[in-house]
Amino acid sequence: MDFESRDLSFLAGNPSSRFDKLFMRASIKAIARLTRERDWSADELRDYVDDHSGHRHYGIPDEASFDEFVSTMCNEFEIEPGQDGLPREFYGHAGALVDFAYYTVRTSPRPQPVLALLGGICLVSCLIGRKIKRSLGAKGNIFVATFAKSAAGKNRVLEAFNEVATAAGCPEYILPGDMTSDSALADALSTQPAGLWPLDEFGKFLRVANDEKASGPLVLLISLIMRLFTSCGLRNFVPKKFADSDKDRVIDMPHLVIYATGTPESLRFLTAENNRDGFNSRFVFYGDDSSRPLHQSVEAVPIPEPLLNRMKVAAKYRPHEGDVTWEPGEMRTIPVTPEAKLAWERFRRRCDVLAATYTEDEGASIYARAAERASSLALIFAASQVPIDRDFSIEKAHMDWAIALTDWLTVANMKCASKVGENERERDKAAIVAFITEKGRGGATQSQVTIRFQRMGARYRYELVTELEATDIIRKVQTMSGKSRTATFYAAAFAPAEPVAVGELAAAAS
Numbered sequence: 092m093d094f095e096s097r098d099l100s101f102l103a104g105n106p107s108s109r110f111d112k113l114f115m116r117a118s119i120k121a122i123a124r125l126t127r128e129r130d131w132s133a134d135e136l137r138d139y140v141d142d143h144s145g146h147r148h149y150g151i152p153d154e155a156s157f158d159e160f161v162s163t164m165c166n167e168f169e170i171e172p173g174q175d176g177l178p179r180e181f182y183g184h185a186g187a188l189v190d191f192a193y194y195t196v197r198t199s200p201r202p203q204p205v206l207a208l209l210g211g212i213c214l215v216s217c218l219i220g221r222k223i224k225r226s227l228g229a230k231g232n233i234f235v236a237t238f239a240k241s242a243a244g245k246n247r248v249l250e251a252f253n254e255v256a257t258a259a260g261c262p263e264y265i266l267p268g269d270m271t272s273d274s275a276l277a278d279a280l281s282t283q284p285a286g287l288w289p290l291d292e293f294g295k296f297l298r299v300a301n302d303e304k305a306s307g308p309l310v311l312l313i314s315l316i317m318r319l320f321t322s323c324g325l326r327n328f329v330p331k332k333f334a335d336s337d338k339d340r341v342i343d344m345p346h347l348v349i350y351a352t353g354t355p356e357s358l359r360f361l362t363a364e365n366n367r368d369g370f371n372s373r374f375v376f377y378g379d380d381s382s383r384p385l386h387q388s389v390e391a392v393p394i395p396e397p398l399l400n401r402m403k404v405a406a407k408y409r410p411h412e413g414d415v416t417w418e419p420g421e422m423r424t425i426p427v428t429p430e431a432k433l434a435w436e437r438f439r440r441r442c443d444v445l446a447a448t449y450t451e452d453e454g455a456s457i458y459a460r461a462a463e464r465a466s467s468l469a470l471i472f473a474a475s476q477v478p479i480d481r482d483f484s485i486e487k488a489h490m491d492w493a494i495a496l497t498d499w500l501t502v503a504n505m506k507c508a509s510k511v512g513e514n515e516r517e518r519d520k521a522a523i524v525a526f527i528t529e530k531g532r533g534g535a536t537q538s539q540v541t542i543r544f545q546r547m548g549a550r551y552r553y554e555l556v557t558e559l560e561a562t563d564i565i566r567k568v569q570t571m572s573g574k575s576r577t578a579t580f581y582a583a584a585f586a587p588a589e590p591v592a593v594g595e596l597a598a599a600a601s
Contacts, residue, residue: 108436110159114444118149119160123441124448126164130502133165163437163444168495176379177205181496188215188475190398195251197392201244201384205377206352209235210248212468213287213350214255215475217264218405220285220346223474224324224422225485227435229466231474232323234316236293236351238358238378245352249289252350259399261406265289272308273315276347277330277340280319285346294357301362313370319347320373324422344422355380358507363452363515366508372456375464375500376507405479425470425483431490435469438462438494454508461501468493519547520555520564527565527581534568534582556581 114123126136140146146157168180182189182204191211196202216233224230239245249268256262266279266286279286290296300309315330322328328342355378365371410423427435439462446458473489526543527535535543544552559565568580 108440110156110163111440111443113151113156114160114163114440115447116150119151120444120448122149123164123444127445131165133161136161136164159437163441166491166495166498167434168491177208177499181208181492184472184476184492185397186472186475187398187401188212188472190395191215191251191255194255194392194394194398195248197390198251199244199247200386200389201242201247202387203239203244203247203379203384205379206237206239206245206248207251209237209375209377210251210350211475212471213348214252214402215405215471216467217285217287217346217348218261218402219471219474219479220348221324221344222285222405222408222410222422222479223425223470225466225470226424226427227432227466229463229470230324230346230422231467231470232320232346232348233464233467233471234320234349234351234374236349236353236374236376238293238353238355238376238380240380240383241354243379243383246291248350249291249352252287252289255394255398255402258394259402259406261402264406271312273311273331274308276312276315276319277342280330280342280345280347281340284342284344287348287350290349290351293351293353294360295353296351297353297357297360301360301365316347316349317368317370317373319345323347349374358510361507361511363511366454366456366511367451369456371454371504371508371511372460374504376504377500378503378507401475401478405474408480425473425485427469427485427490428487430487431469431485434487434490434494435462435466438465438497454505454511457501457504457508461497464500465490465493465497468496516555519544519551520559523552523555524559524564524583528583530582532582534580537579537581540581 113119122136122140125131125139129135131139140149140157146154146160151157151160182192188208188211191214192204192207195207195210196204199207213233213235216231219231237245237248252265253262256265263283264286266283266288267275268289268291270276270279270288276288279288300313311331318330319328323346324344326343328345329339330342331340333339351374358376358378361371410421442458442461446455449455449458469485469490469492472492473483473485476489477483523540523544526540530539540556541549541552547555556565556567560567565581565583568582570578570580
């Protein structure tokens with residue numbers, strides 16, 4: 092049989108920059124991670140490298156390559172150092188996004204500026220959904236989860252969503268907040284394909300959804316949320332396939348935006364599996380477990396008129412002729428200036444390098460998605476500054492703002508990811524203690540512990556048991572069970588300090 096010959100050069104992919112390959116060297120990745128974790132400026136990075144034998148010591152061959160590495164690792168967006176919380180510079184630009192933050196903060200008894208800004212991002216995102224996209228593909232969808240103490244003012248953002256959307260005459264863009272199944276979410280998006288889901292009590296949602304005995308609809312809801320994030324703007328999206336095709340829902344170009352709230356304790360319901368399967372990397376997690384903001388007198392501040400006007404324009408705008416589903420039109424493409432594209436390429440390279448320095452359990456996928464998030468934020472920020480029906484482009488100022496904000500939020504995300512690892516470890520230790528305690532005074536044999544927790548792996552299990560011994564939560568008791576055999580038991584803290592006969596332990600256990 093004769094086969095048609097084909098050029099297989101496409102298998103090699105598009106050509107990569109030499110810097111993409113160079114910066115993946117182990118020594119350079121190490122200095123990249125150090126730069127990120129210590130939050131060095133360009134000058135601090137240069138000083139450190141110069142003080143440690145120079146750039147050639149790290150495998151960077153020439154000065155030009157080192158300059159590119161510094162530009163890749165350090166932001167150009169100017170932030171005044173020493174500020175607590177989100178730097179003020181992020182609020183210093185006119186537009187719908189900051190107008191929403193202004194209104195929310197001024198009308199909140201306990202103002203939360205960071206949460207208000209993130210809420211503004213979500214509001215603009217849902218209004219531009221299915222209408223515009225960036226020339227490199229970003230469609231501007233975003234998932235945000237914020238955590239603050241109870242009665243700390245976090246719900247004010249959820250209230251403001253409904254207030255401004257109703258005042259602008261587009262309440263349909265705010266989806267119902269009490270959806271607890273994949274069918275409910277699919278129904279909502281079938282009616283309103285671009286919408287903002289204000290999800291309160293996110294911790295309870297996570298606790299139930301991640302429970303081993305979770306019901307089918309909630310598990311399917313988590314799966315649908317993850318699919319909707321990556322399927323934003325996809326034509327003819329089918330949320331659930333039925334045996335009877337007449338029952339299939341088809342959502343054209345869905346654009347789901349999520350703004351969720353919870354308490355800091357909610358983070359303990361995130362699991363390491365959420366890190367590995369990409370659930371956590373799809374969200375921007377921002378947690379503030381500091382003291383509650385001081386109470387302020389609420390002012391009768393009207394909703395900014397420019398915000399309402401731009402919301403009205405965005406709600407009515409259609410890039411092409413069509414009905415409410417905008418079929419068969421395509422999204423309008425917003426161009427990116429060469430300077431903005433270069434800034435994004437450098438940030439994308441930085442994220443690729445940093446993702447390669449972390450494991451999946453540590454949150455590598457968070458950095459892997461960070462460049463995509465910066466691209467969406469740049470589109471949202473640019474669209475918030477002008478009416479959407481006008482011609483505009485993503486300038487370098489928009490991209491620098493988005494990169495700096497993404498960088499700042501990614502650090503917060505990585506802190507959440509580290510807590511997830513701690514949560515998993517604490518849960519595993521608690522499970523071991525509970526198993527041993529159930530055995531009573533007789534304790535559990537080493538073999539029983541090994542068999543019961545075989546899923547943990549020998550080394551990890553040994554580390555946990557050793558930690559529990561060192562903190563006197565459990566005690567290790569060894570006895571002679573024969574002439575040359577030693578039996579090892581683990582018992583709760585009330586175990587006898589001195590070894591006892593195996594028979595006595597067995598009797599106590601019975």
